[in-house]
Amino acid sequence: MLVTDLRHFLDLPRDTPGPARPLAEHLSNIVRAATAGDAGTAWESALPCRRRPANRRCPGRMIVLRTAAGAPIRWQCRVCEDEGVISNWEDSPFDLRRRWPALAGAINEIGIPDEVAAALRLLDTGCERLVFRMRAGDEGAVLAATDDDLDELIEFAAAEANHEPSRRRRQRLDAAFDALSTAAQTPHRW
Ligand SMILES: [Zn+2]
Numbered sequence: 001m002l003v004t005d006l007r008h009f010l011d012l013p014r015d016t017p018g019p020a021r022p023l024a025e026h027l028s029n030i031v032r033a034a035t036a037g038d039a040g041t042a043w044e045s046a047l048p049c050r051r052r053p054a055n056r057r058c059p060g061r062m063i064v065l066r067t068a069a070g071a072p073i074r075w076q077c078r079v080c081e082d083e084g085v086i087s088n089w090e091d092s093p094f095d096l097r098r099r100w101p102a103l104a105g106a107i108n109e110i111g112i113p114d115e116v117a118a119a120l121r122l123l124d125t126g127c128e129r130l131v132f133r134m135r136a137g138d139e140g141a142v143l144a145a146t147d148d149d150l151d152e153l154i155e156f157a158a159a160e161a162n163h164e165p166s167r168r169r170r171q172r173l174d175a176a177f178d179a180l181s182t183a184a185q186t187p188h189r190w
Helices: 020-036 114-119 130-134 146-161 165-183
Strands: 003-004 043-048 061-065 073-077 082-087 108-112 141-145
Touching: 003 061, 020 043, 020 061, 020 073, 020 082, 020 130, 043 082, 082 130, 108 146, 108 165, 114 141, 114 146, 114 165, 130 141, 141 146, 146 165
Parallel strands: 003 082
Antiparallel strands: 043 061, 061 073, 073 082, 108 141
């Protein structure tokens, strides 16, 4: 059981050595998922496991549970033994709890490949709650979004791709844009 205090992982310097930086990213993603999704119930997010037993990526996803502010967020891999708790997540930059009521709208569930889900997590801000609320699907991730949400996400991916200096990240964002645009035009989504 990995017991962590999120405050120790905020604002790590760029040159932080060793495993601290990937761990910080892992923990901050878990906090984003747990605060973007519903509280009080454990659910399987689209976030991949960080472990690589015998040099192979663990195929598990992160199951997250947030109860109330003041209580640690709990997480565990669906497949391996990796698990932990994160305290002091409240009001951190990764706390995506909704501060205003959700707009009503029919929610579509859209299946997207893992690579696209990973690319969407590169987006800076704006659509974070949508992105980190993604659940694990039978294959890939499941994005639950209204038509307006999806339009916004597509515009956002396009805008970010236009401003992205890294060629590799730009290609990933372009692929995400294409996948979402296709999903938006498909009348029967899964
Ligand atoms: Zn695992």
